[in-house]
Amino acid sequence: MESVLTRDLIRLATESIDRLGAAEELPDPVVLELPDTLPLSRGRTVEWHPLVALAVAGHICRYWAQGAGPRGPFAIEAGSSPAGWATLVSPGNGSCPSRRLQAGGGPWSPSGIWITELCGHPRCTEPAPAGPGSRCPSHFGDPGPSGGTGPHWADLAARAWGERHGADGRxxxxxxxxxxxxxxxxxxxxxxxxxxxxxxxxxxxxxxxxxxxxxxxxxxxxxxx
Ligand SMILES: [Zn+2]
The missing domain is CATH 1.10.10 (Arc Repressor Mutant, subunit A)
Known part of the structure; x- marks a missing residue:
């Protein structure tokens, strides 16, 4: 596999589901062999339940379609678990910031299938405060999408907070x-x-x-x- 694309997630997941035998049998995990060409992914694999892989593909199509492009390629970040959960990264380029999501679990897991948008800063474990690629307060100083150093991320996070909680607090x-x-x-x-x-x-x-x-x-x- 030369790169991890959304269609790879979908293909591997559906192939895994097709191999499902008896109804009570668990489907194979989807094993992603990650490309050496992506520096964050070198030599890594991740095992996801096929429904997690499908959910991640759907999440990417829904939330990452603007700017980043929903196709990929994507990398798996260091620190991901070989089985259970992984941090998927869309490396930034040009006006598009890097985007990161963490996904894991499964239909029989107590936590179900879960996907969390993370702060776009490499290896940060904080949730994204204002949608894909946005930066948590510790990383408000990261360069903005156009390379500017203004308070881009702080402004985004503050506006998102205002939309959720009411700008005037009333x-x-x-x-x-x-x-x-x-x-x-x-x-x-x-x-x-x-x-x-x-x-x-x-x-x-x-x-x-x-x-x-x-x-x-x-x-x-x-x-x-
Ligand atoms: Zn952060």
Missing amino acids: EHPRRVAERLSRLVKQAVAAGMPKEDVAAATGSRRAAVAEILRPAPDPEQGDEWM
């Missing part, structure tokens, strides 16, 4: 409260005990009771007066 808690309120009400309506709803959602019982308290009827005036 909007987001309200949205969370609204979703929690709906969840609690519908869970109780479905027959779940209030104490179980509180425990499952990590809420205080008093908070659940507050959500379930009937709204005051405006026709009746303020019931607390």
Whole structure:
């Protein structure tokens, strides 16, 4: 194999699944023999469950299609486990930053099939804060995609944080409260005990009771007066 491409992941996975005999038999792991031409991969192999390889191929097509190109070639980074999990790297070039994902597990693993986008800095184990190739706070100083040294990664991470948590710190808690309120009400309506709803959602019982308290009827005036 001269290079590890997305289509290699798909081909090896489907070949492995095709070899599956009896239904209860586990399929062969997908063994990637990595190319010597990729410096990070020299002499390494990785074994993935075929469904992990398919999931990684799908993830690449979905999230790495812009800029990096979904084809590859990809490298496996040093420190990856020979069986179970591996860090797949798309080396950066030009305006496209390097991208890294870690994947492992399997359909029978307690953790299931998992894929995590990692910070694009080599060998960093922090998650990517703002999508593929973005840099964690320890690596905000890395050169940006165009080679610039401005706060590119910090800006990306800050904006992603704002989208998730609300830039002013007020909007987001309200949205969370609204979703929690709906969840609690519908869970109780479905027959779940209030104490179980509180425990499952990590809420205080008093908070659940507050959500379930009937709204005051405006026709009746303020019931607390
Ligand atoms: Zn990092």
